[in-house]
Amino acid sequence: MPDHAIRGIIGYTITPFDDDGRLDLPALDLTIDRMIDAGVHAIAPLGSTGEGAYLTEDEWTAVAERSVRTINGRVPVVVSVSDLTTAGAVRRAKAAESFGADAVMVLPTSYWKLQEEEIVAHYQAVGKAVGVPVMLYNNHAVSGIDMSVDLILRIVEAVDNVTMVKESTGDIQRMHQIHLRTDGQIPFYNGSNPLALEAFAAGATGWCTAAANLIAGHNIQLYEAACEGRLLDARASFYRQLPLLDFILKGGLPKTIKAGLDIAGVPVGAPRLPVQPLADPARAKLTEILTALH
């Protein structure tokens, strides 16, 4: 695998709101600093966890700019620039690059199902618009579009700066295929939290996770054990954090991570409706899981 700046634990930021539902940028700074202080290897603002899809264009821009400025080169930053329209994704990608992002992440979301050539053209438009690397992001559970390994490799071939693949389908066989068919030359990143152990076993370069807001130390421990080939340690670390990983997957990331931060003494407000805050019984369960991990 080629040397690559982005590897290890890539922490997703949430987007904090105040009581009136407006952006709370100082709280955003706080959550970024927490993750960097805990040792994450990179930060990814405005992904699924960051409620990027629920923000107005002005809000999106403000969060992107502030995130890059706050991170300030301490770790690489990958800004999610996904938009329903190609024009919107291009505009966001250019903005992210102008703020100083090290890479951009693109998930082809669509209301109407897209044909393969439409998806390729979407990546070509974004790739051509920026000079930084593009991380292709596959996650049909949120986007409604499932890119096959064939299509992913076709895009990687067609667009020079699509150099990283983030796979969030939770299907380990796709990672196998990416590895086998590229002789391990295309780094892939895992975005399915309960697959973290197996993705590293299969050779993933990194793990993009919102869990790093809550248990970055555990995430890093698993990564390091995997890097060093210590399987038994990696397994033990993984099973320790699995109850949390399962919980945040089933509960939905924005609502569970925001609740977890609040439990940890970092109030970041509620998700945007129709997504509601974590209900009390689930919050009690989350507290219990987090306590067991500290």
Added chain:
Amino acid sequence: MPDHAIRGIIGYTITPFDDDGRLDLPALDLTIDRMIDAGVHAIAPLGSTGEGAYLTEDEWTAVAERSVRTINGRVPVVVSVSDLTTAGAVRRAKAAESFGADAVMVLPTSYWKLQEEEIVAHYQAVGKAVGVPVMLYNNHAVSGIDMSVDLILRIVEAVDNVTMVKESTGDIQRMHQIHLRTDGQIPFYNGSNPLALEAFAAGATGWCTAAANLIAGHNIQLYEAACEGRLLDARASFYRQLPLLDFILKGGLPKTIKAGLDIAGVPVGAPRLPVQPLADPARAKLTEILTALH
């Protein structure tokens, strides 16, 4: 079934763009007039076909206002007001009502999967915001959310002005259940084109279809045969139009309907990227199908 203003063929509008990708409202007027002249029983602007999800807020507002004004009471109008956020859906519903819409249609779209109570709350918020009836719209293929019959009936129970159900899953058994469990008291509308014959057989009150832009006469003929209980005529009419219905379903509504209007001499521009215009071989096929129908 209670008497109800909205029944029969409800034609979806497309949203015309000019060569620069800007709204072309005179072309919108033309497509509306065509459908009304052809005899459709109601019009539904800004639905899936209308690329509502791809418009800016200003564009959405302009299309909603213009549509209602152009229709001008000639037939009932149901404006789709779906938005990813509850605040957005409420704002659009109020706008549509203020312009004079007879009803609004709400599809709960979501990036994050919603819990049932979040979906109910979303409908409650919209229902409370307006005085006009709300048509609940179920279509997981575009929205990523599949509402069960149980949930649909729970919403109908919980929100007074949710008085109509549009089912687009293509699963006839759901229509059976709605009919059986409400003793036929909740009118349901079919949104799956190749299910038109069977939906009417099962008692659907109406058929929401973009096909009315191209073959309104055939659509109306099927509806009238079904209303009058003439099964053999309904079947014959249905099989005549099925090749077109299959074609527009598989090809995607905005691109195929826009191509069909262009073929018919009504240029309405391309869909918004990443959705591309209908490619040439498919356009030739569409021409052939339409010719056979005239």
Added chain:
Amino acid sequence: MPDHAIRGIIGYTITPFDDDGRLDLPALDLTIDRMIDAGVHAIAPLGSTGEGAYLTEDEWTAVAERSVRTINGRVPVVVSVSDLTTAGAVRRAKAAESFGADAVMVLPTSYWKLQEEEIVAHYQAVGKAVGVPVMLYNNHAVSGIDMSVDLILRIVEAVDNVTMVKESTGDIQRMHQIHLRTDGQIPFYNGSNPLALEAFAAGATGWCTAAANLIAGHNIQLYEAACEGRLLDARASFYRQLPLLDFILKGGLPKTIKAGLDIAGVPVGAPRLPVQPLADPARAKLTEILTALH
């Protein structure tokens, strides 16, 4: 559609067992006579409902022979001859023909998924072995094999005496495709009970149903209304019987039909384990549904 001997309501027999789990052939005679007396248009022994897959070879042969002899030409008889191996299906088909069956029905069941050419070869082997028509039967829910419309038409093309298609997937679009692509020249039969109304609306030649053991009169009423193009009568008849049709589908045919016959005063024993008899609360519900229908 060409004239065809087999049409209308085709009643599936159950296979009665005594208290020791042995075949009860006199009870089989009784259930056959009941259906013929009630007016069904044909009888299909040893199908899914008949627990054909659970019988030893000797039992299967005894039931096939006895069924044909008891029916004795009063109505056409279609014997299901499905077996996991091709050799077994051929043997059963020959036996059924030798007993006097008017047609045989073949469902390609398989433990290992079959390739398309393997399925075609299976039908060729059976078709070649007998002189009577073969009804192709598609039902992946019980067989694990889902034949596409393409494959079905390929088999119809390749094997002369495959002249009828029984579709039990419950997907009305497949019936549309069979009708459209053969210009209505291949008769198709519906095997999904809750789809009965729509299958007839779409032009089905017959309805293969175990419900005819319990409510043959209602089944026939629906068929006749559909034949004569009286849609409103067909719809009313269908919704009356739908609660029973849903119940037997969800409960499983052998156990619910056997319970229904017992309720009707025709004891036919329990299904073969691991399938258990209908439990008491469900039996009470079935009694209630049947009472409402008489």
Added chain:
Amino acid sequence: MPDHAIRGIIGYTITPFDDDGRLDLPALDLTIDRMIDAGVHAIAPLGSTGEGAYLTEDEWTAVAERSVRTINGRVPVVVSVSDLTTAGAVRRAKAAESFGADAVMVLPTSYWKLQEEEIVAHYQAVGKAVGVPVMLYNNHAVSGIDMSVDLILRIVEAVDNVTMVKESTGDIQRMHQIHLRTDGQIPFYNGSNPLALEAFAAGATGWCTAAANLIAGHNIQLYEAACEGRLLDARASFYRQLPLLDFILKGGLPKTIKAGLDIAGVPVGAPRLPVQPLADPARAKLTEILTALH
């Protein structure tokens, strides 16, 4: 995890036939000896790979007896005793025990979908009939029944001698849940070949695989690396054998393993129809894959 006799690589036997389609027991002996000589830790006759479902009762009995006698205590033997009926599974389990099997494997196959209590009762009947341990086998792709982790654990709880779980769904999350919810006290075995690396990473006790007929040395190498916690070695070993594992999964086990043995100079005949022998282009591909592995 408790000490347990059965662990490591558990090789599935195929069932050889001669040119007339009759059992070829000397060839069976040969394939068994090959696997034991190559170092497999246990042998499992008559599983899916062994075409157990396609044999007559007499054939099944002959293969079971011969397999146990040939293995002759050199390694533990787990005989698959699955049958569509409970009576059949009980009869086979007793026979296997009488021949000297160390354990029996039970897959609940069914034509009719089974309710959970029916599946539990099926396992209770088998468990009560024998004194040896029972390995529960979950594989809906061949059986049509998908047992949830909840149901699996309910059966383990209800039946004393169900002490092992073989999971072949290919879903690693189920293995996680079995491990987490039993504190690692229930040994689980992987039956999905392309999941071998990850199953061991997650703590699987063994890998039941037909690949051991062809590449037992590679299988054992992966197991040993995993046991000793050498992740990088395990990964390298896994990716080397993955092309073969993918090939046999996609091609179907009996036909690909039989072809592979033939290529290796051990003729074992064709699978039973409708399953056909591996076609020539695929056989050439298999030769190529095997050559690369030697």
